Amino acid sequence: MMNNQKPTWKQTLKGWLYVLPMLIIVAIFSLxxxxxxxxxxxxxxxxxxxNQVMALGFDNFKYLWEDPLFHSAVANTLIFVVGVVPLEIVISLTVAVLLNQIKVLAGFFRTIYFLPFVTSIVAISMVWKWIYNKDAGLLNYFLSFVGIHPIDWLNDPTWALPALIILAIWKSLGFNIMLFLVALNNVDKRLYSAATLDGANAWERFLHVTVPMISPMTFLIAVNAVIGSFKVFDEIFSLFGGQAGPGNAAMTVVFYLYRMFYEQNKYGIAAAAGVVLFFMILIVTLLQTWFSKKHVHY
Amino acid sequence: MEVKFNHVTLTYPNGVEVLHDMDFDITDGQLVALLGPSGGGKSTTLNLISGLLSATSGNIYFGDKDVTKQDALGRGVGMVFQNYALYPHMTVLDNIIFPMKMAKVDKSTRKQRALELAQLVRVSDQINKKPSDLSGGQQQRVAIARALAKSPNILLLDEPLSNLDARLRVEMREEIRRIQKETGVTTVFVTHDQSEAMHVADKIMLLNDGRIQQYDAPQSLYENPNNQFVANFIGEPALNVVPADQFDDEVRQLFDGDVATIGIRAEALTNEVKAPAIKMQAVVHEVLSFGRDRQAAISVGSHQLVATEVTTAAPLEQETTLFAALSGVYAFDQSGQRLPLRGDHA
Known part of the structure; x- marks a missing residue:
């Protein structure tokens, strides 16, 4: 068959037929x-x-604009994203680099670190509820060694969001470490030999070879982490027993959306909150993509 | 800088000795080729010079300095890797600058030096491109410039031409020679291609089984091989090897010692007498011409030989007298050591 001919109607139709099954599914369940x-x-x-619409307008968005609970949901979501994403990347990259240095037991540690990813978030939250317990919790026990008084992580509004952030970072590590390990393994070892001969020490090799060479993976992880963090919900639901933390201290946009939709049956407002969330994610992702044009090397 | 190996050996952790008693000098400013078949110890020797591997016993000197215990950085070697190992995320200029940046050379000096080096290796018009936008030959040039950037004591090239196509190979081997002569830096390169080594190097070290077979000027390697391996490895087509019993006593008496095999260079076999030669009865099967080259298939007894100087005038498929010029005939003893001509003791 010639490749330089214009496609005929029949060929075009055939092409569309191949795409059709997926197109139907996407159209029904996504679009x-x-x-x-x-x-x-x-x-x-x-x-x-x-499904009767009696009136249309911008009232839903106006409601959100004026609702202090939604304001704090947006603020908490942003704090959560800023608190989770950078630490998540730095910690998982550090652990991956360390893990990449050892030969023995590397597989064992990989499995251990990967466990949170395959474990149900409900079970994880049960464990963390105990860790966070004011009187019997492991975290306060360790903090007592450095002279910090017991913190009521789950019932003190000041500490509810930090507790949630710690849990989220811990939970994401396994999968991100795995992805970073893949990227680290794909870096051409000869580049390290070349850099060593060029006089780069371990830190300089990390900075000038590792970081740029794994940047596509870092970008993927960052985008994925940002989107995931904006959508945070199940961790809150299971950690605070179906509530948005003490005094709504861990109220996020998705939790707000859930409450409006399922508890208060304010469908329009829930949908409007979803639209706001969509644009928040869109803007941040566009910023990341713009940033990646300069700093990600494929 | 002069490089001196003093009875150096290398044993791998599993107890296998891979390099045996390496004892040689590389004269300052020379271009030396490490030549040999795969697994012969060329790259290992190169890595010993670079400091990427350290010797099990013996000493290595750069000039008067004992560098045996120093690592690659301390020895100040520049290295060009087989796949060039250019930093793919940096421009050509940044690649060349990198070693100087690591050495904390100030910004304007290192840029100026990088531009000079780019000029030397002739990539001045490519300095803002990424390595992936360059051809293999250009990448090689950049890799050489980067290796030269820190003014190395010695420049090492690991199979520098093996990733290039045939035409580029010829071009780059001339370039390597030009750059080496212009900078005067002592250079060692690894190759498995004898013609590459013969064309470029001032001296060739032929390695096999972790031993130096011969370390000599290219022409001496060809004209005056130490042993059967060297004679066999150098020269194209390969040496014709015939058991001594195919020849009469008269021929064997020419050499001093117990002749086991006789090697005849393809280019020494001819059907016209020119130089002192030994006579032999042979059958010419066919004579093929390829451009300026000729190749004849010959048999002596049951042995197949290749000759390049048998003309198309030779009668085919019948017993003829051929001559093997004495300068291209070598005799070896049982162990493969070359036997001198009688009365030719130096």
């Missing part, structure tokens, strides 16, 4: 819900069960 939730965010009077 349609996205479009309808966008539409729903403008429904100010709406019967969810009969």
């Amino acid at each position: 349609y819900p996205i479009v309808s939730s966008l539409a729903m965010s403008f429904y100010t009077q709406y019967n969810f069960f009969t």
Whole structure:
């Protein structure tokens, strides 16, 4: 068959047929819900069960603009993202680099670190509830060695968000370490020999060879971590027993959305919160992509 | 800088000795080729010079300084890796600058020096490109410039031409020679290609089985091989080896010692007498011409020989008298050591 001919109608049709199965699934389960939730965010009077729209407008967004709970949900979400993502990347990269240096037991440690990823978040939260316990918890026990008084992690509004951040970082490590290990293994070892001969010490080799060479993976992990952190919900739900922390101290945008939708049946407001979240993620991801153009080397 | 190996051996942790009693001098400013088959110890020797491997016994000197215990950085060697190992995320200029940046050379000096080096290796018009945008030959040039950037005591090249296509190979081997002569830096390169070594090097060290077979000027290696391995390895087509009993006593008496095999260079076999030669009865099967080259298939007794100087005038498929010029005939004893001509003791 010639490749330089213009496709005929028959060939074009055939091409579309190949894409069709996936296209149908995407259209029904992704595109349609996205479009309808966008539409729903403008429904100010709406019967969810009969799908009757009585009135349209910007009232839902106005409500969010004025609701202090939504403000604190946005603020908490941003604090959570800023608290989790950088630490998550730095810690998992450090552990991956260390793990990459050892030959013995590397597989054993990889498995250990990977466990949080395969364990149910509900079970993990049970364990952390105990770790965070004010009187019997492991964390306060260790902190007592450095002279810090017991902190009521789960019931003190000041500490609820930090407790959540610690849990989220810990939970994400396993998978990110795995991804970093893959990237580290793919760096051409001869570059390290060359850099050593060029007079670079271990830190300079890390900075000038490792960091740029694994930057595509770092970018992937960062984007993934940002999106995941913006959507944080299940950790809160299971750690604080279905609540958004003491006095809504761990209220995030998705938790707010959940509460509006399932508990208060304010479907339009929930949809509007979703739209706001969508644009928050979009802006940050665009910023990351712009940044990556300069600093990620493929 | 002069490099001196003083009875150096290398034993791997598993107890296998891979290099035996390496004892040689590389004269300052020379271009030396480490030549030999795979597994012969060329790259290992190179790594011993570089300091990437350290000797099990013996001493290594750079000039008067004992560098046996020093690592690669301390010895100040510049190295060009087989795959060049250029930093893919840096531009050509940044690649060349990198060693100077690590050595904390100030910014304007290192840039100026990098530009000079880019000029020397002729990549001045490519300095803002990434390595992946360059051809193999250009990458090689950049790798050489980077290795030269820290003004190394000695420049080491590991199979520098093996990743290039045939035409580039010829071009780059001339370039390596030019750059070496212009900078005057003592240079050692590894190759398994004898013609590469013969064309470029001032001296060739032929290695096999972790031993130096011969360390000599290229022409001496060809004209005056120490042993059967050297005679066999150097020269294209390969040496014709015939058991001594195919020849009469008269021929064997020419050499001093117990002749086991006789080697005849393909280019020494001819059907026209020119120089002092031994006569032999042979059958010419065919004579092929390839451009300026000729190749004839010959048999002596049951042995197949290749000759390049048999003309198309030779009668085919019948017993003929051929001559083997004495300068291209070597006799070896049982162990493969070369036997001198009788009365030719130096």
